[in-house]
Amino acid sequence: MTLKTSKTSSGAKQAVRPSSQPEKGFSYHRDFFEDLVDSALAHAKKIGATDAAAEASEGCGLSVSVRKGELENVERNRDKSLGITVYVGQKRGNASTSDFSKAAIEQTVKAAYDIARFTAEDKTSGLPADRDIARVHPELDLFHPWAIDSEGAAQLALQCEAAALGTSKRITNSEGAGVSAQQSHFFSAHTRGFRGGYASSRHSISVAPIAG
Helix, strand or coil: CCCEEEECCCCCEEEECCCCCCCCCCCCCHHHHHHHHHHHHHHHHHCCCCEEEEEEEEEEEEEEEEECCEEEEEEEEEEEEEEEEEEECCEEEEEEECCCCHHHHHHHHHHHHHHHHCCCCCCCCCCCCHHHCCCCCCCCCCCCCCCCCHHHHHHHHHHHHHHHHCCCCCEEEEEEEEEEEEEEEEEEEECCCCEECCEEEEEEEEEEEEEC
């Protein structure tokens, strides 16, 4: 990824993030999540946290179910979240929000900080030691989005149920069949240097025939 540069009023050059578009199916790009996490961590340190860790994530998907040859349910889901863990010495507090505005993030960080201040100290609480922090992140090839719409998913579920019912005369009923296509991505970082995240997807086809 190439960074563009622009000139400030003094003539000095500064880096500018490229205008990257989100992956297909998502509303937010990883660059945006990095900025959210960095803002949360910076605010945590500003108000007095010893350490902090934050994660921004987004998930979306489609689930369709059928039963006895008829469409039963079509559900689309989309969710987003920013979670922050704040450490005050060995006291810890957690808070999260689905509002990505600056004010909401600062309020969430403050909430986690207040929880930490009034929580009992835990000698085992804290971020990993430097030697345990991953610096290299292998490509795991976990993101394979499925471009299927609700009509296609319903047709596939109906075919799956019909195939199950047709395997034996003893199968006389069905609890239904379903098709699900889900995908998500996240970015996580903490104040001791860890930075990383990835996109992933998971898809399923299921059927529950009943034998008499």
